[in-house]
Amino acid sequence: MDAIQKRRAEEKEQRREAIIDAAEQVFADTGFDRATIDEVARQARVSRALVYLYFKNRDELQLAVGVRALRLLREHFLAAVAAEDSGYDKVAACGHTYLRFAAEHPTYFAALSHFESRPATEALTPTESEMFAAGRAVHEVMIAALETGIADGSLRSDIDDLWLTSLSLWAFTHGLIQLGRTKARFMSELDVATDTFFDYAIDMAMRGLQPPKPAPGA
Amino acid sequence: MDAIQKRRAEEKEQRREAIIDAAEQVFADTGFDRATIDEVARQARVSRALVYLYFKNRDELQLAVGVRALRLLREHFLAAVAAEDSGYDKVAACGHTYLRFAAEHPTYFAALSHFESRPATEALTPTESEMFAAGRAVHEVMIAALETGIADGSLRSDIDDLWLTSLSLWAFTHGLIQLGRTKARFMSELDVATDTFFDYAIDMAMRGLQPPKPAPGA
DNA sequence: GTTACAAATGACCCATGGTCATTAAGAAGA
DNA sequence: TCTTCTTAATGACCATGGGTCATTTGTAAC
Secondary structure, eight states: OHHHHHHHHHHHHHHHHHHHHHHHHHHHHOOOTOOOHHHHHHHSOHHHHHHHSSSSSSHHHHHHHHHHHHHHHHHHHHHHHTTSSSSHHHHHHHHHHHHHHHHHHHHHHHHHHHHSSSOSSOOHHHHHHHHHHHHHHHHOOOHHHHHHHHHHHHHHHOOOHHHHHHHHHHHHHHHHHHHHHHHHHHHHHHHOHHHHHHEEEEEEEETTTOSSSOOOOO | OHHHHHHHHHHHHHHHHHHHHHHHHHHHHTTTTTOHHHHHHEEEEEESSHHHHHSSSHHHHHHHHHHHHHHHHHHHHHHHEEEEEEESHHHHHHHHHHHHHHOHHHHHHHHHHHHHHHHHSSSSSSSHHHHHHHHHHHHHHHHHHHHHHHHHHHHOOOOHHHHHHHHHHHHHHHHHHHHHOOOOOHHTTTTOEEEHHHHHHHHHHHTTTSSSOOOOOO
8 A cells, every 4th residue: 555545545534533523513413313414414514425435324423423432431431440549449430430421421422322222233344343342442441440349359259250240330320321311300200319319329239249248448 | 071972082092002002013023113104004004194193203102112011011020029028039030020021022122212212301291101100100019129128138228219229220120131132242252141141230230239248038 | 964073094295314327536647 | 738547526316204284084963
């Protein structure tokens, strides 16, 4: 690949990123589901057909946003983990971080949610693989935190499968946010603030990871 | 309301139910999202416009299926709870029941999932209210089980908010199923059967409800 | 038989996802 | 500089499917 081809490839990548930028913008403005490709194209100041040259279909564009979401989330997780000492606190911090992340980046959360409720496909598209890889990278941060906790005694020593634990925590937190988001009215009937609910739930989940004896972390 | 009006109302209700029947069928055949109103109408042997006479829009039809799902789920919960002795076992049984329910009635689970990820609306439509009421009824079963557990000592005595606990468990289990459904491939990479994952996760969640000291239920 | 009203329908509109033949742009070779 | 080849980019087009509406059909009341 000579210099020119390389430049072409770079430009192409930039265009792709620019379209994802536009998509994010439109998703944020119009809503993840209601947004139209046409609007995205307009925002990117590009013809609609071009979008389809870079993305097979709408789903793949949404997935591309999801990849960004996971990568950014990983950054946040890394920061959260670094800020705590005990493994217990690191894990709990990840939970809270995801909650905050979802609140701060609703579009990103919508993208993740979309991925989470999308029917599994047969063959993996490249973007789909990226998504899985990015997801794995997030879980790796969690897993490291779990390992720390087991080593320092702030978490149960008999947590035998770190991957399953990480997946479970993810499922839990994700389900939580989703429910908090759609059942706000229902909860206000119960006179509960969403944040109270979140804290309560996270605490409950963390208890499942505490050592049988007494105290949590710190 | 005289007899004739009453009969009319009954017939109308029957038509409505018939359309929901058709919708369930089509959703099961074609997939909850891909299914079209046209197909539902055809299945119900009725014109497409008539569907819109009984349901404001597609969403409301989907919600109507969701109501059925929740009502059936409640039945299953009641049976599950009745079959166990300790509160701990009752609660755990609800978890497993939801998992089995989702496996046996994928369309119903899809309907619930739809409701769970649907943006909250301003004013509640009648169907939406029905849905909330049905949801509440399900949680009431759970809450009763939690109360039993606290009374018989199989669950932590300091579980202070039963509603939040029930909501948390719901969010958890729901998130679990969703993840198990869409990440089957991912999990097979890890060499984990979905059932193993489910059991593991439920066990983890239940630990968060156990009394600090030693033993679980039975 | 006529009127009044509710149930039901067919035809229509239009938003939107996706495709395709064609054009514009620019590098390579004469 | 003109021609050619490749690839980025586009406008016009199609199909599907949700939702609406004027009109018809059926039936009870008078």
